Amino acid sequence: MRDFHLPGRSPVLATSGMCATSHPLAAQTAIETLKAGGNAMDAAIAGAVLLGICEPQMTGIGGDCFVLWSTPDGGIQAMNGSGRAPAALDAATLRAQGHSTVPIHSPHAVTVPGAMDAFCTLSDRVGTLGIDRLLAPAIHYADAGVPVAPRVAFDWINDADTLQDGARTHFLHDGAVPKAGQIFRAPGQARVLEQVAKHGRDAFYTGEIADDMIAALTAKGGVHTAEDFASTACTDTTPISGPYKGIDLVEHPPNGTGATANLMLNILAHFDIAAMDPMGTARAHIEAEAAKLAYDARNRFLGDADYTTRLDHMMSPDTAARLAALIDPNKAMAAPAPLSEQVHKDTIYICVVDRDGMAVSLIYSIFHGFGSGIASEKYGILFQNRGAGFTLEDGHPNELKGGKRPMHTIIPGMLAQDGKPFMPFGVMGGAYQPNGHARLVSNIVDFDMDPQTAIDAPRAFSDAGNMKVERGYTDAVRADLSDLGHDVSIPDTAIGGAQAIQIRDDGVLEGASDPRKDGCALGY
Template sequence: MRSFHFPGRSTVHAQNAMVATSHPLAALAAVEVLREGGTAADAAVAGSLLLGVIEPQSTGIGGDCFALIQPRGEGKITAYNGSGRAPKAANVEWYLERKINSVPLTSAHAVSIPGAIDAFATVLRDHGKFGFDRLAQPAIKAAEEGYVVAPRIAFDWKNQFEKLKNGTNTERYLLPHGKPAVAGDVIRQPELGKTLRAIAKDGRDAFYKGPIAEDMVETLRGIGGLHTLDDFADHTTEVTTPIGTTYKGYDVWQCPPNGPGITMLVMLNILSRFDLKKFAPLSVERFHLEAEAARIAYMIREMHVADPAHMKIDVAKILATEFADEYIAKIRMDGLLDLPNVAPPMNPSTIYITVVDKDRNVCSFINSIAHSFGSAIVSNKTGVLLQNRAGGFRIQPDHPNCIAGGKRPLHTIIPALLTKAGRGIMPFGVMGGQYQPVGQTHVLTNILDYGCDVQEAIDMPRGLHYEGVYQLEDSVPAAVVDGLKKLGHKTTSVVGPLGGGQAIWIDWDKGTLTGGSDPRKDGCALGY
């Protein structure tokens, strides 16, 4: 329990239903859907559509979506993979012939087919009561009538000014006064509102066929893209079974590859060999072990994980408790493992929503346009800001994540779900690109090893060992930073905080819900 003498957030409590998001307006819109009798899936879609307008640096209908849904908190968990594919013409030889050795992140080649709208439609088909005609209304209103820019969003807008100034149509759509939006500005996007109205009227086909798709393809081909109308029309969402592992008597579930949730599960398998309780939550030892687990897990991911439609991935073998034994046995408390330096090609941004409704339907839902403001390409007439998720591909013929026509890139966004004896306990997620597996592990071990409530677990100072450097938030104590340096870690502070996060804990005995939302973003948990 937090001390009320110090700044902080209380957990949010409710009996009927709850949502936690990265923006209070999205939380409010989702709760209004729940109060009208909508399901957790309905609320998540409404919130995500709205966030695509009011948090444009993180998400939008030009991006991708993953979800885990468990009916009534006790049923079968279903995983939804709404990640887009590369254009069918995007073969590696095309790039190599033109001496393109990595995907430029603000080029048309970084734009994979947006999967979010089809994923939303698929989730609503299976678990919703409402349709786009109701759920898109808050987003339409925000786009057409305007929304007020929140502080964290303004922070990101300022940091991405040069990118937006040099993008395709971004100056017109996202720099309306020639400068970044600041907190308190009112932004209107009537073209995006018109696009959302078409989706509200005609559903997913309005996005993937007809004038909207034609405009996206025309925009992309006009700047060198390989996209076709067939690439959009043929897009589908994969409905599949989650993968999981056990930690401290709980089961932890993730979407399977091409999602990177397997990375978090490998981290948990490694950390399960250590008694973290021996070390303080803000200690050199705890941060060191987390970094070593991450380095091993990310190396394994780079070697073994990509789109399973294009390579064989032995998930069961990777998740076997003995799989990483060779590396675990070499972990030292007085120095670093000698491991190859893993440098993933992208470290993007995202939004995460968690919802539990009055029937205890559980929804863990994530939506992203990859890097902040995606590719910085806005479709000419539609106002759709397109993701740069294909920047996650390699242009290396021998690499499992090499670009290929119709292939999905190794992703970064991961919704998570904690269960016990088959019952949903906590849908949760931590945003922040490559940080997400580490962030989820950090939050979960804060709860299960250190006894934090969901808000304390989210608030705790964070670090990410990435590209050979331990990136640490300013809130990490100086003594911990010094101790990590003595162990051989190269450390640096980060400009922006590491990710964001939301979680809802379900207490089945009391019949209550407890929510937390990250102060690193503008949002909140809200219930009734």
């Protein structure tokens, strides 16, 4: 039990249904969807699409998603809703133009949005209410407007310079960044969602809406075609998983980076983490070293599923054992070779559990803050820049090629025990996500933290040679980490955000939501 003398959040407890996400209106919408007879998938889709209006710097219908969900037999299924590079684009073309990386605010960084196809497919296949009912809340709020939340306003200021040309009209107020409490409206997106509600996914990927998107991209020099949009299709995938002290961490397979979290936990299993101070130097150091090694493997091996050939090697306990032996408890190793591709930074996450026990773990993103900064002229559809997640290195598994999916940082998670899923969860924060998954699992397993406490706990992340240590750690820990050879800093922005719902053995649902974001857990 938390100390009620100190600031903090209590877990949210309910029995009939629960949602945890990063904005209260989306959580409320998910609960209303459940009360209207929808299942967890319906509620997750309804809440996720609304988050594109509530947190437009983080996500939107110009982005991608990944989804895990549980089935009545205790299984877990996965859907890849990430888009592909246009068929006419490849790394050789950009190399010939003198580029060493994909320009992050160019149309070449724009992969075809995949989320809308996934939402429509999952609504038809798994949901019960129909896509028209699920899009109704987002249509309403896109027209009526949403007050800008404090964390959203903070991010908006940091990312507004990304917005180009017509995007500035759609996402600024007379050229100015909206302040907390000001109303943001997206009437163009409302019209798009109305057409999808009436006519399904084809209304988005063909016809007038697709033409609007293609025109905006080709005007900037993009090579996207009507066929690229019309052929977009989500993909059923098989989840991957690995054990950590009796708990199974279930992740989405490549092109997501969930295997990185599994490898990190396999490395950490070689150390007595539970004997360490959870907020102390030793744990932060060992975790940082494990992250360096796991992320180095990610950088070498992961990309589009059709090009990732060494996943089994990355998931192997033998690989983890060899890597763990490289860690010196008394000295920081050098950072892994930097990626040429981009791996940062913005996303939303939503999890829902319904009265029948279906658990949905859904993550949805436009990659960088305000994505590519390019929006379609008429409807204001803001495009992700997920194609900047490709490398231009010749022959690399993640090399940019037409029709290929880039490596993704966004990863939904699920915990299971004895073959039974018991906690959908996610940790936002770009490159931090695999580290965040491993840390959350370790907080729960090694230190017996409840989900809210595990999420609240301070975070550290060794990222590209810099050891970011939140203010929740003591100055003494930061000094000790510096003495071990880490280049320590306090990040300007809190590291990531997280949401989780535990399905307890007594049937009670326990929701947890990160105070680093504006959201909450709600149940009924």
